[in-house]
Amino acid sequence: MKKTVILLACWALTWFAATANAQLVIEITKSAEDAVPIAIVPFGWESTGAAPFDVAEVVAADLRRSGRFEPLDRKSMIDRPTQGDQIRFQDWRYFKTDFITVGKLMPEGQGFAAQFELYNVLTGQRLAGQRLTASANSMRALSHRISDIIFEQLTGVRGAFSTRVAFINVEGTPPKQRYKLIVSDYDGENQQTITTSDEPLMSPAWSPDGQSLAYVSFESKASAIYVQTLRTGERKRVSARAGINGAPAWSPDGKTLALTLSRKDGDVDVYTLELNSQVLTRMTFDPSIDTEPSWSSDGKKLYFMSDRAGGPQIYEVDVANPKRPTRVSFEGNYNARPRVSPDGKQLAVVHLDRGNYRIAIIDLASKGLQVLSEGRQDESPSFAPNGAVLIYATQEKGRGVLATVSTDGRTAERFTNTAGEVREPVWAPFPQR
Known part of the structure; x- marks a missing residue:
């Protein structure tokens, strides 16, 4: 005893x-040396006043914290497209960015809808896109869901941000x-x-x-x-x-x-x-x-x-x-x-x-x-x-x-x-x- x-x-x-x-x-404290460069462009806001939530900021933080991605600093972005047909891929190739996510946020009912697209910068191929809705109190959860989709699309592993x-x-x-x-x-x-x-x-x-x-x-x-x-x-x-x-x-x-x-x-x-x-x-x-x-x-x-x-x-x-x-x-x-x-x-x-x-x-x-x-x-x-x-x-x-x-x-x-x-x-x- x-x-x-x-x-x-x-x-x-x-x-x-x-x-x-x-x-x-x-x-x-430690990132992969071969972290994938990706641009998460600030989402457009399709209404008056300031956007109620910064979806792109949360998504970029999620992907950075995974250690597998290196999001491009916003200050380095020379353009801010909000949908695929606005992307000038040759400009983003100059920054050696492999992937880009664009999107927009809009009011819907008592909450909001976020629409995003993920593209391969080298080929211009659209890899993913979805429209998600959430209440005003659930915008972080919506952002994490977008991160999950991007992470799984690019790694083959289900994202755990949600x-x-x-x-x-x-x-x-x-x-x-x-x-x-x-x-x-x-x-x-x-x-x-x-x-x-x-x-x-x-x-x-x-x-x-x-x-x-x-x-x-x-x-x-x-x-x-x-x-x-x-x-x-x-x-x-x-x-x-x-x-x-x-x-x-x-x-x-x-x-x-x-x-x-x-x-x-x-x-x-x-x-x-x-x-x-x-x-x-x-x-x-x-x-x-x-x-x-x-x-x-x-x-x-x-x-x-x-x-x-x-x-x-x-x-x-x-x-x-x-x-x-x-x-x-x-x-x-x-x-x-x-x-x-x-x-x-x-x-x-x-x-x-x-x-x-x-x-x-x-x-x-x-x-x-x-x-x-x-x-x-x-x-x-x-x-x-x-x-x-x-x-x-x-x-x-x-x-x-x-x-x-x-x-x-x-x-x-x-x-x-x-x-x-x-x-x-x-x-x-x-x-x-």
């Missing part, structure tokens, strides 16, 4: 780091702190507080449909797992068993949670909990500490961290036959917090790299490991729903901040807080089309 207490104490200190709710400012993230936020200093569970757009905008508590909140996990969050709360002075529906605010306590209730993870069908419990024998193990029936099934049986479960994309396996080999490593177990786990991680003496990629081919982990805790990915076929991040205390990796990027928590000048890195390691950015700290980010699934 002494080893269990020590490990869990370290685990708790990691999660209980003080955080504060503040606006997130994004700084690109997705959301959740993270833990704490105001104040010990012993008086106020914990918050926050949901925001992927870029930190439109923050919404889902729940608050004077006691720690931790381990948020999105349901597969993106409609609910599971999380751990200590509001009753002991750990319990709750499931909260975002639209209604309704929440339900699903596990408040004696001892540890931690690390919830949704099954792909949304019917079951994998979680960490310490039962009467004192062992810390992974279980599955059917939400409707409350039936518990034990998944690990070793006297070591087994925790941090993550489901395979088909729901047939669970990946988890265990110290059964003397240090934290990743194992997998067949849900239908859980008594024969196999080891997955082999490089290094510390690999923890496994998270499965959307395509089921990779695991993101926290890996000890030359004395630094960094984000790495393990190829499940070859078992090869690649270190992606460059911090000293990186933790809590979570894949974007398109599998192209990971968001994680790190430290900057002693403060907790969020960061992202592409899964090929070529691009990275940091979400700097104006005040306080944030922790435990988790990327939501794609919104339902």
Whole structure:
């Protein structure tokens, strides 16, 4: 039990780091050397007065933050066409711009309509075009949808600019702190507080449909797992068993949670909990500490961290036959917090790299490991729903901040807080089309 207490104490200190709710400012820290030059021309406004929203500014920021594109500075634009037949392609070739997006914004009903077109500058070919509508309060969402369309057209990968993230936020200093569970757009905008508590909140996990969050709360002075529906605010306590209730993870069908419990024998193990029936099934049986479960994309396996080999490593177990786990991680003496990629081919982990805790990915076929991040205390990796990027928590000048890195390691950015700290980010699934 002494080893269990020590490990869990370290685990708790990691999660209980003080955080504060503040606006997130994004700084690109690493861009691909071969970022594609693209022009996002300011949209025309087909009405009187000033345009109510700068769609092109948001689209350009989205594409720049992806690290894969380098939008042309507006100050360098010698022309501002708003539709395809106004583009003088030879002028844009002079700026060595590969692609150009033009468009216009117009009033429609109680909101607005945005019409845009994407062209290949070299050939003059129209690659995409669409007309989208939105209310006055949803113009950022409309802009992100345009970014998604452009990104997918040019990369073949579905854009994730319209997705959301959740993270833990704490105001104040010990012993008086106020914990918050926050949901925001992927870029930190439109923050919404889902729940608050004077006691720690931790381990948020999105349901597969993106409609609910599971999380751990200590509001009753002991750990319990709750499931909260975002639209209604309704929440339900699903596990408040004696001892540890931690690390919830949704099954792909949304019917079951994998979680960490310490039962009467004192062992810390992974279980599955059917939400409707409350039936518990034990998944690990070793006297070591087994925790941090993550489901395979088909729901047939669970990946988890265990110290059964003397240090934290990743194992997998067949849900239908859980008594024969196999080891997955082999490089290094510390690999923890496994998270499965959307395509089921990779695991993101926290890996000890030359004395630094960094984000790495393990190829499940070859078992090869690649270190992606460059911090000293990186933790809590979570894949974007398109599998192209990971968001994680790190430290900057002693403060907790969020960061992202592409899964090929070529691009990275940091979400700097104006005040306080944030922790435990988790990327939501794609919104339902």
